[in-house]
Amino acid sequence: MVFTIFNMIAFRSSDGAMWNIAQPDRRVSFTTIPARLFTYLLENADKMVSREELLNNIWNKYGLEPSNNSVNQYISLIRKSLSELGCEEEIIKTIPRVGFYISGKLVSYNQETPPSVETTSTKAQPAIKQSRLLRGYKPALLAISLIISTLLVLQPFRFATDHLDYRFPKSTLYKIGNIATCPLYTLSASSPDIAARKEKLAAELAAAHVPCANNEVFIFHSGEHYAYQQSGRAFIIRCTNSDHTLSHFSDCKGVYAFAK
Template sequence: MKTHASRLTATTSRLLKFLLDHREHVVYRNEILEKVWDAHGLRTSSHSLNKYISDLRAIFRNMGCVEEIIVTVPRVGFMVSASILIERVDNSAPVIRNENDAEAIALSSSGCTHKGTRKFSAGWAKKSGYALLALFVLLILFWSVSADRYRLIFAAGQDEGYYLGSIDSCPVRTFNAIPNEQQQKMMVLVRQLIAKQKMVCLGNSVFLL
């Protein structure tokens, strides 16, 4: 089966992850705005939220999903359709054993699945972090306040995060400042993981971890 790939911005990834974390339940608009934007020091409007939802739906359609994945509940919010089957599969990746552990994740899909007919797959990497591959995407886990810390490398806006280095013409940025003595090790890991996942530098993309 042909596999497609797509890239999400940090905000779009947080939105999709939040919806999938609450799948089969209606999520209020205000709650989405608070958790996806306000909690990260960002501001947006209900109109902008609608645009992000429309963008996700367009990507799903491009991946061959003919059924409505993100359902609109009028005057309330959104939810992921209960008819969508989400599965987890093991997906190991190389890990750096320090407080700045990172993981590179390719966003890919083998197709869309309705319960009983087609299948979505979702992956998670042990110790270094986990990410759900639901519908078409390996989802994002960001820096956690718990003992375990997670990272994802993906395309995002150039004004986000701290500058770490560059790969080809694409900057590498982090959500948190990396100590100078750790930066070289992080760049080595980033290059290895990007090569393993066959990710490439395109246009104005930024690798964010």
């Protein structure tokens, strides 16, 4: 089985290989346990998977004895590997005291490897239709790219006319807190722990570059790797939202951060 994740990463369950679809040379290979664990989570996308269920199906079922922190260690390894392949989205969500969750909107799968991806087989792979479409999902990075492109194109006209508002493609915003008196939103839902970390990082970026002012809102996005270790990419934009509907923004200023 080959899973497509976030429409950019492919994972083959048979041998634990995972690669960037656009750049097949960027790849990693999991050993048996992390490959088995990731496969189980992907096969159960849209379902809450408890730690006990993972321990029973990944270790106990095969007569293996897990250590006290086995699940956390391998989940961390999988997240790090996804980040190294360019996926900053929070694919595996941790639900405190409950377990782990992967949204079905982020995952599709095929019985064989897509023909555009290099494999070890000597036979040409047939064209394969995805058995599960990504229905209506707009990746957060695409939304950010559209925002930045819009600002770059329209900003010169604003200087000429001294009045121009921006309308962005519709996207769901999730409130995670406030920066001073300005509400703070993200482009994807986060666990309470991740939301708190993102709120803190967003406040630091805003204080340094785009402080809160009246009638303004912040939109922040970062990968989980950045939220926990402050390495990777993050983006914050501050906009005036005079009608308070989150659909009409003006006077936007964005800051892009990259930490190694």
